[in-house]
Amino acid sequence: MRRRPARREPTGPETSLLARLHDVLGEDGLRTGRLGRATYRRDASFLNAEPLAVALPRTRQETAEVLRACRDARVPFTPRAAGTGLAGGATPTGEAGARPVVVSVARMDRLRELDVANRRAWVEPGLVNARLGRAAAAVGLRFAPDPASQIAATLGGNVATNAGGIHVLTYGVMSQHVLAVELMDADGVVHLLDGGRAEQTGLDLRGVSVGGEGTLGIVVGACLRLLPAPPAVGTLLAGFPSLERAAAAVAALVTSDRLPDAVELMDARAVSLVEGYAHAGYPQDAAAVLLLEYEGLPAGVDAGVGTAERLAAEHGATSVVRAESAEQRARIWKGRKAVAGAIAKRAPDFYLQDVVVPRSRLGEMLDRVVAIGERERLEILTVVHAGDGNLHPFVLFDRREDGVMERVFAAGHDIVAAALALDGTITGEHGVGIEKRDFLGEVFDADDLAVQRAVRDAMEPSGLANPDKVLPTTVGCGEARMVPEGAWV
Numbered sequence: 001m002r003r004r005p006a007r008r009e010p011t012g013p014e015t016s017l018l019a020r021l022h023d024v025l026g027e028d029g030l031r032t033g034r035l036g037r038a039t040y041r042r043d044a045s046f047l048n049a050e051p052l053a054v055a056l057p058r059t060r061q062e063t064a065e066v067l068r069a070c071r072d073a074r075v076p077f078t079p080r081a082a083g084t085g086l087a088g089g090a091t092p093t094g095e096a097g098a099r100p101v102v103v104s105v106a107r108m109d110r111l112r113e114l115d116v117a118n119r120r121a122w123v124e125p126g127l128v129n130a131r132l133g134r135a136a137a138a139v140g141l142r143f144a145p146d147p148a149s150q151i152a153a154t155l156g157g158n159v160a161t162n163a164g165g166i167h168v169l170t171y172g173v174m175s176q177h178v179l180a181v182e183l184m185d186a187d188g189v190v191h192l193l194d195g196g197r198a199e200q201t202g203l204d205l206r207g208v209s210v211g212g213e214g215t216l217g218i219v220v221g222a223c224l225r226l227l228p229a230p231p232a233v234g235t236l237l238a239g240f241p242s243l244e245r246a247a248a249a250v251a252a253l254v255t256s257d258r259l260p261d262a263v264e265l266m267d268a269r270a271v272s273l274v275e276g277y278a279h280a281g282y283p284q285d286a287a288a289v290l291l292l293e294y295e296g297l298p299a300g301v302d303a304g305v306g307t308a309e310r311l312a313a314e315h316g317a318t319s320v321v322r323a324e325s326a327e328q329r330a331r332i333w334k335g336r337k338a339v340a341g342a343i344a345k346r347a348p349d350f351y352l353q354d355v356v357v358p359r360s361r362l363g364e365m366l367d368r369v370v371a372i373g374e375r376e377r378l379e380i381l382t383v384v385h386a387g388d389g390n391l392h393p394f395v396l397f398d399r400r401e402d403g404v405m406e407r408v409f410a411a412g413h414d415i416v417a418a419a420l421a422l423d424g425t426i427t428g429e430h431g432v433g434i435e436k437r438d439f440l441g442e443v444f445d446a447d448d449l450a451v452q453r454a455v456r457d458a459m460e461p462s463g464l465a466n467p468d469k470v471l472p473t474t475v476g477c478g479e480a481r482m483v484p485e486g487a488w489v
């Protein structure tokens with residue numbers, strides 16, 4: 001167990017900043033006490049640091065005043081929304097010296113406009129993803145990005161992390177659904193990046209800002225694309241006798257003439273854990289299950305389901321069940337989305353990895369994850385957005401166990417290294433944050449990184465917006481640490 005760092009009292013300039021923030025936000029909009037700040041020490045990762053204060057602005061004007069106060073005091077700020085991020089992006093690390101102010105956008109959560117005629121929505125950043133989904137469904141539309149965290153994660157957070165989800169295979173990640181971003185810089189000025197239309201005008205700064213992870217400023221609004229709700233949906237649950245057969249079935253499904261809209265894989269550990277928790281009806285004798293979905297006109301959906309049934313059988317499926325009702329379909333997906341909740345009954349801590357490999361190497365990667373778990377004596381269960389080769393191994397542990405963190409970090413490091421060795425990459429959807437910051441040098445060379453830094457410096461010249469995140473420090477190739485020293489407690 002690491003010892004909790006000694007409490008730091010605010011310095012003189014910090015005290016002046018806190019007084020100014022109090023004038024802007026009042027008692028209810030500012031947390032400066034130990035307890036109030038403790039809640040904002042970490043996101044859903046275990047990366048952990050103490051903020052100077054937590055600002056909870058209710059309006060754009062208040063947000064601008066908070067950022068101007070930080071700028072004048074030369075104190076960095078960490079944007080935060082629901083805190084479901086898994087890469088420590090919203091963790092207020094202060095490696096640059098000063099402790100940051102966490103600026104939570106959670107209270108700015110209005111659906112500003114549901115523009116049915118133009119199939120788009122203008123939203124505030126704190127609006128929760130699932131709330132937009134429900135509002136769109138009520139008028140026959142649909143917001144496609146559906147991260148498993150969608151009942152809590154916000155749209156601002158989804159923009160900032162370029163979130164993915166279960167239907168990425170055909171609908172793409174968040175970036176494909178963002179028509180405009182309103183980005184507030186460290187001077188409190190809002191820049192409209194693109195105009196909310198399908199067509200792009202000028203340099204694609206909207207594209208640059210999606211996935212900025214708070215390093216370019218604060219997303220204070222966004223215009224999002226809505227799609228027509230599909231007239232028919234077919235959902236299948238298939239059990240396989242081995243991970244290899246399930247992975248081979250995935251390869252066959254995504255190269256067939258009927259591309260599924262979602263292909264999710266869960267290993268036996270995930271299946272058994274979830275079944276006891278969500279009662280989703282998953283086959284308990286299977287070594288792996290696939291969850292498949294086809295959307296569109298009824299005839300196309302039926303044809304897709306037929307193809308999937310045939311290919312599953314050809315790859316040795318031991319069971320194939322088609323959802324017969326909306327309730328059964330919801331139950332099947334509830335199981336997939338309940339994995340993190342189910343884990344809480346099994347282990348006090350988990351470390352959720354996020355790597356990508358080419359689909360054709362999925363089987364190899366799954367084998368490597370199993371071997372890493374055995375080597376580090378850690379229980380690892382894996383769920384996969386299999387259609388796009390995006391694996392999420394959950395490493396289960398209890399941080400109170402002596403020496404366990406070293407094994408957890410070693411497992412995380414080796415999972416990322418294995419993905420890179422298989423021609424994959426370090427993150428599919430959770431982002432880089434602080435967790436994988438020093439791994440970026442394994443993906444891009446120094447010249448590529450210099451361009452990224454130059455763009456960031458041009459868009460955010462103050463250097464105060466989430467300064468320690470995403471872009472690596474001076475760590476050289478091969479020296480990358482899984483998690484920077486001192487970033488967890």
Ligand SMILES: Cc1cc2nc3c(=O)[nH]c(=O)nc-3n(C[C@H](O)[C@H](O)[C@H](O)COP(=O)(O)OP(=O)(O)OC[C@H]3O[C@@H](n4cnc5c(N)ncnc54)[C@H](O)[C@@H]3O)c2cc1C
Pocket residue numbers: 043044078079080081082083084085086088089090105125146147148149152153154155156157158159160161162163164165166213214215217218219220340429430433466469
């Ligand atoms: C159980 C579970 C399942 C998950 N499943 C998925 C999944 O399927 N797909 C997926 O992509 N992710 C998934 N995630 C990760 C997480 O939900 C996403 O990264 C999500 O987009 C984060 O949204 P948030 O509102 O919680 O943002 P936060 O965690 O608060 O912040 C995330 C990052 O965005 C920045 N940020 C937040 N709001 C703003 C803003 N308004 N302006 C600028 N920067 C901002 C923060 O500084 C930070 O760097 C999952 C997480 C959990 C816990």
